Amino acid sequence: MTSLASGESVFTIVLSHGPLTRAQIAGRTGLSAAAVTKAVRPLMAAGYLVEGPGEGSRALGRPATLVRVDAGAAFFVGVKVTGDEIIAVLTDLCCRVRAAARLPLTGRAPERVLPVLTELVRELLTEADGFGVAVRGLGIAVSGDVDVDSAEGMVRYSPFLEWREVPLAGIAGTATGLPVTVENDVRALTVAEQWFGAGVGLDSFALVTVGAGIGCGLVVHGRVVSGAHGVAGELGHVSIDPDGPPCYCGNRGCVEAVAADPAIVRAVREVTGRPVTTPAEALELARAGDRGARQVYAAAGQAIGRAIGSVVNLLGPERVVISGEGLAAYDLFADGIRDAFAAAAFGTAAQCDVVTRPLPFEEWARGAAATAIQSFIGSATSATPVTSKEQSGVHQ
Amino acid sequence: MTSLASGESVFTIVLSHGPLTRAQIAGRTGLSAAAVTKAVRPLMAAGYLVEGPGEGSRALGRPATLVRVDAGAAFFVGVKVTGDEIIAVLTDLCCRVRAAARLPLTGRAPERVLPVLTELVRELLTEADGFGVAVRGLGIAVSGDVDVDSAEGMVRYSPFLEWREVPLAGIAGTATGLPVTVENDVRALTVAEQWFGAGVGLDSFALVTVGAGIGCGLVVHGRVVSGAHGVAGELGHVSIDPDGPPCYCGNRGCVEAVAADPAIVRAVREVTGRPVTTPAEALELARAGDRGARQVYAAAGQAIGRAIGSVVNLLGPERVVISGEGLAAYDLFADGIRDAFAAAAFGTAAQCDVVTRPLPFEEWARGAAATAIQSFIGSATSATPVTSKEQSGVHQ
Numbered sequence: 001m002t003s004l005a006s007g008e009s010v011f012t013i014v015l016s017h018g019p020l021t022r023a024q025i026a027g028r029t030g031l032s033a034a035a036v037t038k039a040v041r042p043l044m045a046a047g048y049l050v051e052g053p054g055e056g057s058r059a060l061g062r063p064a065t066l067v068r069v070d071a072g073a074a075f076f077v078g079v080k081v082t083g084d085e086i087i088a089v090l091t092d093l094c095c096r097v098r099a100a101a102r103l104p105l106t107g108r109a110p111e112r113v114l115p116v117l118t119e120l121v122r123e124l125l126t127e128a129d130g131f132g133v134a135v136r137g138l139g140i141a142v143s144g145d146v147d148v149d150s151a152e153g154m155v156r157y158s159p160f161l162e163w164r165e166v167p168l169a170g171i172a173g174t175a176t177g178l179p180v181t182v183e184n185d186v187r188a189l190t191v192a193e194q195w196f197g198a199g200v201g202l203d204s205f206a207l208v209t210v211g212a213g214i215g216c217g218l219v220v221h222g223r224v225v226s227g228a229h230g231v232a233g234e235l236g237h238v239s240i241d242p243d244g245p246p247c248y249c250g251n252r253g254c255v256e257a258v259a260a261d262p263a264i265v266r267a268v269r270e271v272t273g274r275p276v277t278t279p280a281e282a283l284e285l286a287r288a289g290d291r292g293a294r295q296v297y298a299a300a301g302q303a304i305g306r307a308i309g310s311v312v313n314l315l316g317p318e319r320v321v322i323s324g325e326g327l328a329a330y331d332l333f334a335d336g337i338r339d340a341f342a343a344a345a346f347g348t349a350a351q352c353d354v355v356t357r358p359l360p361f362e363e364w365a366r367g368a369a370a371t372a373i374q375s376f377i378g379s380a381t382s383a384t385p386v387t388s389k390e391q392s393g394v395h396q
Numbered sequence: 397m398t399s400l401a402s403g404e405s406v407f408t409i410v411l412s413h414g415p416l417t418r419a420q421i422a423g424r425t426g427l428s429a430a431a432v433t434k435a436v437r438p439l440m441a442a443g444y445l446v447e448g449p450g451e452g453s454r455a456l457g458r459p460a461t462l463v464r465v466d467a468g469a470a471f472f473v474g475v476k477v478t479g480d481e482i483i484a485v486l487t488d489l490c491c492r493v494r495a496a497a498r499l500p501l502t503g504r505a506p507e508r509v510l511p512v513l514t515e516l517v518r519e520l521l522t523e524a525d526g527f528g529v530a531v532r533g534l535g536i537a538v539s540g541d542v543d544v545d546s547a548e549g550m551v552r553y554s555p556f557l558e559w560r561e562v563p564l565a566g567i568a569g570t571a572t573g574l575p576v577t578v579e580n581d582v583r584a585l586t587v588a589e590q591w592f593g594a595g596v597g598l599d600s601f602a603l604v605t606v607g608a609g610i611g612c613g614l615v616v617h618g619r620v621v622s623g624a625h626g627v628a629g630e631l632g633h634v635s636i637d638p639d640g641p642p643c644y645c646g647n648r649g650c651v652e653a654v655a656a657d658p659a660i661v662r663a664v665r666e667v668t669g670r671p672v673t674t675p676a677e678a679l680e681l682a683r684a685g686d687r688g689a690r691q692v693y694a695a696a697g698q699a700i701g702r703a704i705g706s707v708v709n710l711l712g713p714e715r716v717v718i719s720g721e722g723l724a725a726y727d728l729f730a731d732g733i734r735d736a737f738a739a740a741a742f743g744t745a746a747q748c749d750v751v752t753r754p755l756p757f758e759e760w761a762r763g764a765a766a767t768a769i770q771s772f773i774g775s776a777t778s779a780t781p782v783t784s785k786e787q788s789g790v791h792q
Contacts, residue, residue: 005426030401035431145743157743204624218710220616227712228600231745234709239702239740241638251739306635310706313630314614316623343647344635347541347553349627 006031007381008374010039011069014049015094015373016195019066039381040067046380047073048093069094074136074376075128077121077178078369080185080361081142083108083160083212086116087361090124091369092133095195099127100362108161110171118175125176138178139372140168141185141364143213147230153182156230159248160213181368181375186233188367189359190217190224193321195370198357204317208235208308210326210333214256220315236260240306255307259300259333261326267296283329297329301336308337309344312352319353327358402427403777404770406435407465410445411490411769412591415462435777436463442776443469444489465490470532470772471524473517473574474765476581476757477538479504479556479608482512483757486520487765488529491591495523496758504557506567514571521572534574535768536564537581537760539609543626549578552626555644556609577764577771582629584763585755586613586620589717591766594753600713604631604704606722606729610652616711632656636702651703655696655729657722663692679725693725697732704733705740708748715749723754 006029013028014020020028026036043049050070071094079088083105090099101123103116121138128135144158153169155161169180183191190207193199199207199219207217216235218225225232236256237249244253245263257263261279268282269275271292276282286293308320322330322337341354402425409424410416416424422432439445446466467490475484479501486495497519499512517534524531540554549565551557565576579587586603589595595603599618605611612631614621621628632652633645640649641659653659657675664678665671667688672678682689704716718726718733737750 006428032402032431032434034434035428038428038430204621216710220621221619223617225600225616225711227745228714229712229744229747231708231743232710232712234742234745237709237740237742238706239636242636242702243639249742306638310634311710312627313633314612314628314707314710315621316625316628318624344633346630346633346645347627348625349623349630351625 005378005381006035006039007043008378010036011043011048011377011381012195012374014067015069016200019052019068021064021066023064025067042381043377048377048380071096072131072133075131075133076137076139076369076372076376077124077128077135078139078188078365078367078372079117079120079141080188080364080368081113081117081140081161082361086113086120087365088117088120088124089362089365089369090127090135091366091373093373095192095366095370095373097362097366098131099124100365102361108163110163110166110168113161114171114175117172121172121176121178135178137181137372137376138172138176139181139183139188139368139370139375140172141183141188141368141371142168143185143215145230146182146184148181148183148226149230153180155182179372179375181372183368183371184233185364185367186215186217187224187226188371189323189364190219190233190367191370191374192363192367193217193359194219194224196366197359197363198319198321198355202318204315205319205321206308206311206315206317207321207323208304208311209324210259210304210322211324212261214260214304214307215324216311218311218315218317220317235307235311238307238310240303240310255303258303259326264296264300264329267299268293271296279326279329283332286329286332294332297332298336301333302340303336304333305337305340305342306344308354309341312341312349313344313346316349317352319355322354322356323359327356330356401774401777402431402435403439404774406432407439407444407773407777408591408770410463411465412596415464417460417462419460421463438777439773444773444776467492468527468529471527471529472533472535472765472768472772473520473524473531474535474584474761474763474768475513475516475537476584476760476764477509477513477536477557478757482509482516483761484513484516484520485758485761485765486523486531487762487769489769491588491762491766491769493758493762494527495520496761498757504559506559506562506564509557510567510571513568517568517572517574531574533577533768533772534568534572535577535579535584535764535766535771536568537579537584537764537767538564539581539611541626542578542580544577544579544622545626549576551578575768575771577768579764579767580629581760581764582611582613583620583622584767585719585760586615586629586763587766587770588759588763589613589755590615590620593755593759594715594717594751598714600711601715601717602704602707602711602713603717603719604700604707605720606655606700606718607720608657610656610700610703611720612707614707614711614713616713631703631707634703634706636699636706651699654699655722660692660696660725663695664689667692675722675725679728682725682728690728693728694732697729698736699732700729701733701736701738702740704750705737708737708745709740709742712745713748715751718750718752719755723752726752 152167214236216233241253247254247257548563610632612629637649643650643653
């Protein structure tokens, strides 16, 4: 029976729902009043939480004291790596975006990606200097299997970037001088949705991302599922048809082999005989009314709907949020998703709220910043007391 | 961000791992020492936890005080309802079985089942009288969609029993005079496995049951997944083939429509042309070497393996435990499960430990008793103070 350390849990609740009274924090975390007081104290001493009288609210004749995050106490950089570009944001401790920047990539190999990433981070560090606030952590979100427990922040395998065993946190930490947290990109976005988006206040939800790949972030019992061995939320590799197209993973009929952009482009090319090479071209053809192209999108929608049905039957989440750049084609997917989900959902699982929500890449980068904030607060509230030396800024 | 109330969490840890020192309880629950002390106090005052000096272990010069559950402080009855019979156990507060009994059913309708259930419970209440301990709760495990949050313990839909909207806890409570907890049978067994079985100490595991139906209990972040709308773990209704056989749920290719006993019996009959009507006959034919029958079992194994692959890719559990009466045919399933799982598991998810574990129906009944103990401790540690009247035995 594990649980988040109470300090981290208190910080996250105040961040998502604050300002809150200590009693409200206790109510939302399930901690006792004494445990809340104990968890709040070091976070206030370090300046990450502050308190002040609440407006208008009075309890027992004295104003209720409200606890909130001091947004300006520390800044963070969050980065999302796509195949074409890197998107980065500078956030405060409340994970509000203060600045954003993008740079194109000339290749996906680590030696092409890392210099661009470093340049972008330096740009945002300069922005932070302008605010006079130290950047205390860098979060990097990449697709694939990431070993978040390794000190080097190892990207074990990213099929999309074609990376294997890249010690990304180690390299990026050396290059930027910042503590680095590496996370699977969909899980990072899920953290952002849990803290600020469609998942706020939900004990369970699934975020399904559609586009270059098919991803899934799962929140169960109020926490993002990471998997015992680093793999979780691999909805793209849930097989929905034993006779479906082969997938690069070696299996057949994976959702990703039917409904991700490359699969759609290939299928549209095969069905129509037209030299389609990009998702935009495939979409244009379908929008122009090409029947074959439209059927490819419909089949993709059905695959996504069947897969969401599996998630819902297994976990019974409160909500499923569909996002990703593939939402651009949502009108072509929608009927397939709806019909297949309705056929698959068992009993009351069908009551699950399925919604779509466009989230730009800056929101993924913000998720990466959120994971950096989590790491930062986690180490600030861990058993080892934080010394004044450790509290001095990493980047001043 | 929800969590188990600390009293329940402390009790469960002491039950599964005790006797423990308060420091060990703090370590395992993630609670502070102060929170542990606060949680232990009312449970000791009520007599459910007791303490005494540990043997041999000394800390800071004084013997470490160990906290343990007082097994004889209260007894519970757990019941598992199958299609043919009811299996019941009498347990102590440590959920150790003190007596067990079975009675056959003459029909599945509630009016046939309830009198047998009541008779069986009365039999075990008499046993409890012999021990001189009051029975404080009854747990009933049934297959299907159970609304555990409803006061009536509503069985919304049990396809297997052909029940719809049966307020089971209300009826059984009136008949037996006991507080009743109704739970989905696979989730009840999952609680028993988490407390005493193959799931002890694991943050995440899946229990897959094979037999009359295909069920699945999921533990994520140390807690059994119940689903926001009462449905979770419906692995039997994860569709693994859009062209597969129709399922009674309305979908096609559900695991249950391929790999549950009725599906196997039907398929063996169709493939062999022999008048097979029971799982035992189907199994006999396959064991005798009938090629068609063996292929049916192989296909069932593949369906189960594919489904387990989906669970593992989505949740990345530490372990998958395969159980259920269908294990009798495991030798015929094994290759299919192994091959399909190997093909489906993505990346490091394949490291998941997949094991088989025979669990007799008494263990399911014990799981039902475990859920009754959970409810009992939950209400004993809830915010409302327990009055001396409420503490008097329900059945003395």
